[in-house]
Amino acid sequence: xxxxxxxVIAGCGRLGSHLANRLSRQGHGLVVIDQDEAAFKxxxxxxxxFRVEGDVCELRALRQARMDKADIVFAVxxxxxxxxxxxxxxxxxxxVPRVMARVYHxxxxxxxxxxxxxxxxxxxxxxxxxxxxxxPFMVFPGRSAL
Amino acid sequence: MKVLIxxxxxxxxxxxxxxxxxxxxxxxxxxxxxECARLARQLKAEIFYGDGSDPALLEDAGIHGTDVVIAVxxxxxxxxxxxxxAKKEFEVPRVLAMVNDPENEEGFRALGLNxxxxxxxxxSLVEQQAELEEITNLIPVGAGRVNVTEVLLPVESPVAGKAxxxxxxxxxxxxxVILREGAPLVPRGATRLEAGDRLVLITLPENHGPVLRAxxxxxx
Numbered sequence: 001x002x003x004x005x006x007x008v009i010a011g012c013g014r015l016g017s018h019l020a021n022r023l024s025r026q027g028h029g030l031v032v033i034d035q036d037e038a039a040f041k042x043x044x045x046x047x048x049x050f051r052v053e054g055d056v057c058e059l060r061a062l063r064q065a066r067m068d069k070a071d072i073v074f075a076v077x078x079x080x081x082x083x084x085x086x087x088x089x090x091x092x093x094x095x096v097p098r099v100m101a102r103v104y105h106x107x108x109x110x111x112x113x114x115x116x117x118x119x120x121x122x123x124x125x126x127x128x129x130x131x132x133x134x135x136p137f138m139v140f141p142g143r144s145a146l
Numbered sequence: 147m148k149v150l151i152x153x154x155x156x157x158x159x160x161x162x163x164x165x166x167x168x169x170x171x172x173x174x175x176x177x178x179x180x181e182c183a184r185l186a187r188q189l190k191a192e193i194f195y196g197d198g199s200d201p202a203l204l205e206d207a208g209i210h211g212t213d214v215v216i217a218v219x220x221x222x223x224x225x226x227x228x229x230x231x232a233k234k235e236f237e238v239p240r241v242l243a244m245v246n247d248p249e250n251e252e253g254f255r256a257l258g259l260n261x262x263x264x265x266x267x268x269x270s271l272v273e274q275q276a277e278l279e280e281i282t283n284l285i286p287v288g289a290g291r292v293n294v295t296e297v298l299l300p301v302e303s304p305v306a307g308k309a310x311x312x313x314x315x316x317x318x319x320x321x322x323v324i325l326r327e328g329a330p331l332v333p334r335g336a337t338r339l340e341a342g343d344r345l346v347l348i349t350l351p352e353n354h355g356p357v358l359r360a361x362x363x364x365x366x
Contacts, residue, residue: 057223059249081199084230085223093253107201111230115257 004028008070008096010056010086011077015102017042019074024049031065034077057085059093068094075101075117080108084115091116147171150207150238152198152228153218154178157244161218162191173207199227201235209236217243222250229259255289266290286351293349294322295358301341302363311335319357320348 005028009016012034021044024030030049033056034040040051054061056077067073067089073096075086083101090096092115099117103109112119149165151158152175162185165172172191175198176182182195196203198219209215215232217225222245229243243259245251248266255261270286270293285294299306305313310321310333324331325344331337339345349357 057221058247059253079223081221081223081227084227088226088253088257092256105200108199108227110235111227114230114234 005071006066006069007031007072007074008033008062008065008067008090009074009076010062010083011075012036012039012042012051013076013078014042016074016076017044019076020049021046031070033061033065035061057082059089062086062089062094067096070094070096071098072096073099075099080104084108084111087112087115087117147213148208148211149173149214149216150175150204150209150212151216151218152176153216153244154181154220157218159185159188161216162189166190173212175203175207199224199231201231204228204231204236209238212236212238214238214240214242217241219244220246222246222254226250226254226259229254229261230257233259251290291350293347293351293354295347295349295354296325297345297347297358297361299339299341299343299345300362303339303341303361304363305339305361306341308339309335310337310339313339313360315360316353316356318350318353322346322348 007023007028007030009020009030009032012020012032016032020030020032025046030047031052032043032049033052033054035053035055037053052061052065054064056062073086073090075083077083080103083103087099087101090099101112101117101119103112103119103121104123106121106124109119109121147170149170150173151161154176158174158176162172162174166189173194174185174191175194175196176185177197179195182193186193194203194207198204209232215238217228219225225243225245229241232238233241241260243254243261245254245261245263246265248263251261251263251266267286270284287294321333323346324333324337326340345361347357
């Protein structure tokens with residue numbers, strides 16, 4: 001299909017499977033990697049890509065997923081360091097043009113950027129949302145003054 | 147020297163003991179609470195419990211004043227994170243990371259990290275020993291692109307009695323030192339080799355086998 005991209009997703013948890021289902025529905029070529037076969041249950045009937053059962057921290061699993069051909073890689077396992085390893089392989093070894101990682105620990109984001117990945121940090125994102133939401137209510141005096 | 151070791155298990159314990167015995171100041175980080183308590187009783191080292199790839203913990207563990215950081219965890223991704231933090235964020239002068247999967251060696255090096263693979267060293271030792279019993283030592287150096295080997299010239303060696311320049315050794319190898327009756331001798335082209343000599347060789351992995359065969363005979 002013209003305009004279709006080859007996308008590798010490392011980690012098939014809630015975020016990984018959600019991304020995989022949505023992007024597959026859009027017509028892109030998908031490969032999802034997870035070491036736990038049960039994790040692939042999260043893939044819906046819309047998903048028409050491939051599953052690779054393997055440890056994303058082992059190069060052999062990434063090779064099996066043909067990461068060297070990928071246009072985009074998502075590193076979205078539950079472990080920051082595993083995601084860092086995927087980012088390193090994708091950027092340093094397989095020269096993938098666009099790589100995004102989920103990073104739980106905000107203080108580690110610098111490392112991911114250093115290796116050439118964009119990051120999304122659930123903690124920071126949620127805090128930003130919460131602060132945006134609460135902004136309009138931050139008018140004094142509060143209840144105690146009533 | 148101030149050394150900070152991040153790891154677990156026997157590697158962490160014996161590495162720490164070795165550095166302490168040499169008189170260095172050692173701090174160690176383990177993510178196992180019970181192990182930390184045990185090590186605190188066994189070792190005269192500063193012990194920190196927690197995730198070694200957490201920058202805040204590394205700061206608590208005094209990484210700013212540290213000369214050497216060694217990452218020896220059983221997961222390569224953790225060693226990668228610690229080594230990158232130590233080198234790039236905290237600018238520790240010397241950082242060393244263990245790789246468990248030998249396949250990761252090259253990629254980690256590409257990031258400018260100093261790494262070592264115990265598996266690869268062990269595998270090459272075993273391979274070479276199995277091939278030729280005369281070899282007593284084999285050390286891969288220069289990222290595994292150069293071998294340093296110590297080999298005994300047996301009585302049946304085809305080069306025993308020949309001058310070094312007549313031995314017809316393959317190119318790209320060097321007999322660096324001859325140990326004859328315990329004394330070191332740096333050879334020249336005219337130096338004669340004798341059975342019983344121990345040679346310290348510099349070879350490349352691709353000519354390693356041919357060089358050894360030329361020195362010890364074709365019988366194996």
